[in-house]
Amino acid sequence: MKQSAKQDEYDLAYHIRPPKGLLNDPNGLIQYKGVYHVFYQWNQQDTTHQTKSWGHVSSKDLIHWETHPPALEPVDWFDRNGCYSGSAVEADGKLYLFYTGNVRGEDGSRTSYQCMAVSEDGVHFEKKGPLFEQPPGYTGHVRDPKVWQDAEGIWWMILGAQREDLSGDCIVYHSQNLIDWDYDGPLIVERPKLGYMWECPDLCLFAEKDIFVFSPQGMDVLGDEFQNFYQTGYITGQFKANGKFEWDKESVFKELDRGFEFYAPQTFIDDTGRRILLGWLGVMDPAVEAAVPTRKDGWLHALTFPREIIMEEGRLKQRPVKEIAQMRKPVSIASQSSTTQTIVLPSLQSELQIQWKEAAEEMKLEIRKAVQIAYSSADQRLIVSRTNWLSKEIEERAVHLQNGLHSLQLLIESSLLELFINDGEEVFSLRYFVEDENEKNIKWAETAIDSRETTLYQLD
Ligand code: FRU
Incomplete structure (x- = not known):
């Protein structure tokens, strides 16, 4: 599948897609x-x-x-x-x-x-x-x-x-x-x-x-x-x-x-x-x-x-599945201010992991300006939002995390995300499409800082 997939801007590298x-x-x-x-x-x-x-x-x-x-x-x-x-x-x-x-x-x-x-x-x-x-x-x-x-x-x-x-x-x-x-x-x-x-x-x-x-x-x-x-x-x-x-x-x-x-x-x-x-x-x-x-x-x-x-x-x-490790190439995460951390994705096939030492309090993560993930310990609700490609309106899906937020693992492709929460207790899968010509080159994620450990991989 990897070999046969045509090169196009929303192509997928490690997910199975039809050739046509x-x-x-x-x-x-x-x-x-x-x-x-x-x-x-x-x-x-x-x-x-x-x-x-x-x-x-x-x-x-x-x-x-x-x-x-x-x-x-x-x-x-x-x-x-x-x-x-x-x-x-x-x-x-x-x-x-x-x-x-x-x-x-x-x-x-x-x-x-x-x-x-x-x-x-x-x-x-x-x-x-x-x-x-x-x-x-x-x-x-x-x-x-x-x-x-x-x-x-x-x-x-x-x-x-x-x-x-x-x-x-x-x-x-x-x-x-x-x-x-x-x-x-x-x-x-x-x-x-x-x-x-x-x-x-x-x-x-x-x-x-x-x-x-x-x-x-x-x-x-x-x-x-x-x-x-x-x-x-x-x-x-x-x-x-x-x-x-x-x-x-x-x-x-x-x-x-x-x-x-x-x-x-x-x-x-x-x-x-x-x-x-x-x-x-x-x-x-x-x-x-x-x-x-x-x-x-x-x-x-x-x-x-x-x-x-x-x-x-x-x-x-x-x-x-653990075989994902074969694809991982660790990448260092550079830029960080006191309030936000901008993570430059090494490619559009990346994996981002965030682990909190204690439970997260407030979390905001934006991927390629296209998908937002937000959590607040006040109501323990995690919300994933994106722009609907048909209505052009923001839409969201959410889950209540009874035991708080402890970890996130994000599989990223050029037009797809899979988000695993708390070691896989909850999962969100979605497509996203960056359609604005000015935003197509954006390859970063920005997150609000708190006490945690972030790991980034290029998936090859
Ligand atoms: C589910 C489904 C199945 C059916 C198939 C047809 O998406 O409707 O029930 O076998 O797709 O493509």
């Missing part, structure tokens, strides 16, 4: 025969949500990516309107992909087929077609199979779904052989009523407690929460041997990422036992998407940098 066209969800994440594979929803033709195929890149180290031909193309009767999202597993040395074949009728109706494809070399895939009929009680919106194997050898599949009463749901199947699937009904007996459709379900099983991650569409804004067009978050609980997720009813649906652009993530476990997440650094919001400045260069959207996700003392934490 539109990228959305990460799909089929797996480490297969030692190599990491990332597939993604890809419209190769143009920057709209049409004709989705599976783009494909692979890597030995999660940093350097090699581009492969698309793994799946929507050319068969069962997927002719899109090879939609899904996942990957390894069995008998082969790589299996599970995905949704999207088929639209002339009357606008929709049928979803849950399909399989198989590969022996991780590059060429043979489609095996649909696996089963969808269960009664659901609309044509049943998709995004996530498959995994439990310790007893049973294969499980969960699917995002919409009930006929137009509420979101998740349904479960199991199989002994990946071919014959038995239906187990809804994942959650008394599920939380969130939105009209649940997309891209995933279950992360941890020793302490499990989380069910999903992307509900149609939730109402609630204070600082659920401000984006669509949401992604999780509830906690426990996945049982009968295929049910017993959720902690007192646990609320918590957003995984508080930024403006984050949706439809997927996780996988690698050979070292880490659970790694990649998300789509975008949100389906037609008007906002249509105005993204990269469209003039013929591409749209990106994936997050791979994150390790862990459960620590009952809290979910997300951190950039």
Whole structure:
């Protein structure tokens, strides 16, 4: 990906982006025969949500990516309107992909087929077609199979779904052989009523407690929460041997990422036992998407940098995978006045870390005059703001930090930021575009001073 990306002003160097066209969800994440594979929803033709195929890149180290031909193309009767999202597993040395074949009728109706494809070399895939009929009680919106194997050898599949009463749901199947699937009904007996459709379900099983991650569409804004067009978050609980997720009813649906652009993530476990997440650094919001400045260069959207996700003392934490260290070149931070510190970024691919000795009191950080991050211990609210490229107005996303602000880690690219707070307890992902010709060369961050340690790296 690094090699193939065209040179343009909003180009990305260490995030996966499409060479052209539109990228959305990460799909089929797996480490297969030692190599990491990332597939993604890809419209190769143009920057709209049409004709989705599976783009494909692979890597030995999660940093350097090699581009492969698309793994799946929507050319068969069962997927002719899109090879939609899904996942990957390894069995008998082969790589299996599970995905949704999207088929639209002339009357606008929709049928979803849950399909399989198989590969022996991780590059060429043979489609095996649909696996089963969808269960009664659901609309044509049943998709995004996530498959995994439990310790007893049973294969499980969960699917995002919409009930006929137009509420979101998740349904479960199991199989002994990946071919014959038995239906187990809804994942959650008394599920939380969130939105009209649940997309891209995933279950992360941890020793302490499990989380069910999903992307509900149609939730109402609630204070600082659920401000984006669509949401992604999780509830906690426990996945049982009968295929049910017993959720902690007192646990609320918590957003995984508080930024403006984050949706439809997927996780996988690698050979070292880490659970790694990649998300789509975008949100389906037609008007906002249509105005993204990269469209003039013929591409749209990106994936997050791979994150390790862990459960620590009952809290979910997300951190950039440790491989990021390979890219780091330390840079010294020079200019400092008594009240502010101007940090000249060595390049538009940088990483900035700030660690407070005690909790921060007041913090203000501005990146390239385009994104502002502010925190005050008075109300313990951290606010990230940027100029919306469509409305040209300032917009913000915020989070309340119950235990104060202790650390910030910022991954910076020419048009993208990922902000990890308090060692990954909260994350904000967003795009930003410096459009004013006079400001395009600005490569600095300015922060208000207090007692802390700042580290800067160039990422190469
Ligand atoms: C989520 C999603 C999935 C679907 C895919 C289509 O962004 O809508 O539910 O499979 O994108 O591209």
